[in-house]
Amino acid sequence: MKSKADTPIKITLVDDHRIITRGLRSYLESFDDLSIVGIAANAEELFTKLDEWLPAVVVMDLLMPGGMDGVTATRRVRERWPTTQVVALTASTDEARLIGVLRAGAIGYVRKDSDPELLLATVRAAARGQSMIDPAVAHTVLQELTRGIVPGNELTDREREVLRQLAHGHTNKEIAEALFISEETVKSHIGNILSKLHLAHRTQAALYALKQGLISLDELKL
Amino acid sequence: MKSKADTPIKITLVDDHRIITRGLRSYLESFDDLSIVGIAANAEELFTKLDEWLPAVVVMDLLMPGGMDGVTATRRVRERWPTTQVVALTASTDEARLIGVLRAGAIGYVRKDSDPELLLATVRAAARGQSMIDPAVAHTVLQELTRGIVPGNELTDREREVLRQLAHGHTNKEIAEALFISEETVKSHIGNILSKLHLAHRTQAALYALKQGLISLDELKL
DNA sequence: CAACGTCTCCCTCTTTTGGGGGAGTCTAAA
DNA sequence: TTTAGACTCCCCCAAAAGAGGGAGACGTTG
Numbered sequence A, B: 001m002k003s004k005a006d007t008p009i010k011i012t013l014v015d016d017h018r019i020i021t022r023g024l025r026s027y028l029e030s031f032d033d034l035s036i037v038g039i040a041a042n043a044e045e046l047f048t049k050l051d052e053w054l055p056a057v058v059v060m061d062l063l064m065p066g067g068m069d070g071v072t073a074t075r076r077v078r079e080r081w082p083t084t085q086v087v088a089l090t091a092s093t094d095e096a097r098l099i100g101v102l103r104a105g106a107i108g109y110v111r112k113d114s115d116p117e118l119l120l121a122t123v124r125a126a127a128r129g130q131s132m133i134d135p136a137v138a139h140t141v142l143q144e145l146t147r148g149i150v151p152g153n154e155l156t157d158r159e160r161e162v163l164r165q166l167a168h169g170h171t172n173k174e175i176a177e178a179l180f181i182s183e184e185t186v187k188s189h190i191g192n193i194l195s196k197l198h199l200a201h202r203t204q205a206a207l208y209a210l211k212q213g214l215i216s217l218d219e220l221k222l
Numbered sequence C: 001c002a003a004c005g006t007c008t009c010c011c012t013c014t015t016t017t018g019g020g021g022g023a024g025t026c027t028a029a030a
Numbered sequence D: 001t002t003t004a005g006a007c008t009c010c011c012c013c014a015a016a017a018g019a020g021g022g023a024g025a026c027g028t029t030g
Helices: A018-029 A043-053 A070-080 A097-103 A116-127 A135-147 A157-166 A172-179 A183-197 A202-211 B018-029 B043-053 B070-080 B092-103 B116-127 B135-147 B157-167 B172-179 B183-197 B202-211
Strands: A009-014 A034-040 A057-061 A085-090 A108-111 B009-014 B034-040 B057-061 B085-090 B108-111
Touching: A009 A018, A009 A043, A009 A116, A018 A034, A018 A116, A018 B018, A018 B116, A034 A043, A043 A070, A057 A070, A057 A116, A070 A085, A070 A097, A085 A097, A085 A116, A097 A108, A108 A116, A108 A135, A116 B018, A157 A172, A157 A183, A157 A202, A172 A183, A183 A202, A202 B202, B009 B018, B009 B043, B009 B116, B018 B034, B018 B116, B034 B043, B043 B070, B057 B070, B057 B116, B070 B085, B070 B092, B085 B092, B085 B116, B092 B108, B108 B116, B108 B135, B157 B172, B157 B183, B157 B202, B172 B183, B183 B202
Parallel strands: A009 A034, A009 A057, A057 A085, A085 A108, B009 B034, B009 B057, B057 B085, B085 B108
Antiparallel strands: none
16 A cells, blocks of 8 residues: 555554454554554563564553553553554543643644544554644643643542542442541542542532542442 | 455444544455445434445444434434444443443444454454444343342433532532533432432432443533 | 641531331333 | 332331541651
8 A cells, every 4th residue: 555665663562452453453553564463461571571573653542441541551651662663542431641641741632533544543643742632622731731720630549549439439448448448538539539639429529520530430349 | 364255244334432433444455355334423323424425333322522422323323223343342441331331232242352353253244244242241241130130220310410410520509500400409309319329428329420421521611 | 836737526406318117109021 | 900110209227328526656867
């Protein structure tokens, strides 16, 4: 199809959905200037193979059930393989991680429901060290930049921990037991969480946590 | 690659993620016996095009934010185009819909994290009218068959409506006002929901609703 | 050192939630 | 017609959650 003169861009795909990565591989490989040098189903697999593959661009799905999440994986990649760029590929539902993954060092961001051409453009830009953010979400980035604050990030570590517990559907008593603190303390934390996030009650907090990607639907045992 | 004598199997892909369908198209079309005759991003688009495309097999993602869900769409397809078979393609996270979609008339079921070869085999089997269920979940089907009950499906319409409201983070009072019923009635419904689903409290119910796809993260205004 | 934030715990009080009943209406099925 | 289920509302009661204080211990930072 399309062709560029020099050597093709080496790409690695990361997604636990093998059928999806297989499809993407076929698509991307139909272009002369793109070459898939490896596919990993999770972060651990990626790290063990990266020295061997040495891709110019890693296309990473942010939602990976079990094990390390995509944002953390992105950070690790950027730390250890600074010459490898990361493009985040996400479902429309977890836009919450947009800011997080960019902070973690991703150079590109593409929603799965975007035009396939956008993925091509983003990968090619990434290989040249240029950043491309999906137009559908670019406004969010600007919002965050102007505000300077990432909502939900004003929580302390402990509060985030409590919120995570809460979002698993646990009661105050259960949270207290899990964190080895009193129920009163849990109530204090939750009160602070609600007021900081301007939420009315725990159910909203749980939904918020989910929406923000603090926990994923997958780890929900219900 | 692989080839079969007669005319290729006509396939339609349904998924709101255009990048995913584009990839799958490339992959499936690399086989001589498979032919993609159309791609739809949602159920509505599928229905308007199906008379024109007339595929032998529809490969349907069950998770489609906004609009009709994949299970309902599957039922419609089977009702109106009985010669068209449906293969469900799902993320590992929503196995909950397995039974539902099979009842709705799907002949095949493949998880996205399965071996790509399995998708090929399932599509080819479907075209011959043969059913293939992902081995990773087949045991669930057997369980359900022996039990005869579909968990979570025993909710009434009204209860589902209340649950949807609840999952938006509304209080009993707010739900009552939204549905024009008394708060007492809302409490009755929620009590029934909790006992039917074996859940402990509303927060779990909200999370459950999300996990089941009764509402999507997108429609959450938090 | 003083100030600050965090984490912890305690108190009181009100509101919300959920469990246990019951009971009337309506519709659809047997 | 009888039965069954769904939907509605009501009562009482107990548990859980949330708002509003306060306060001590600890570490960091100015």
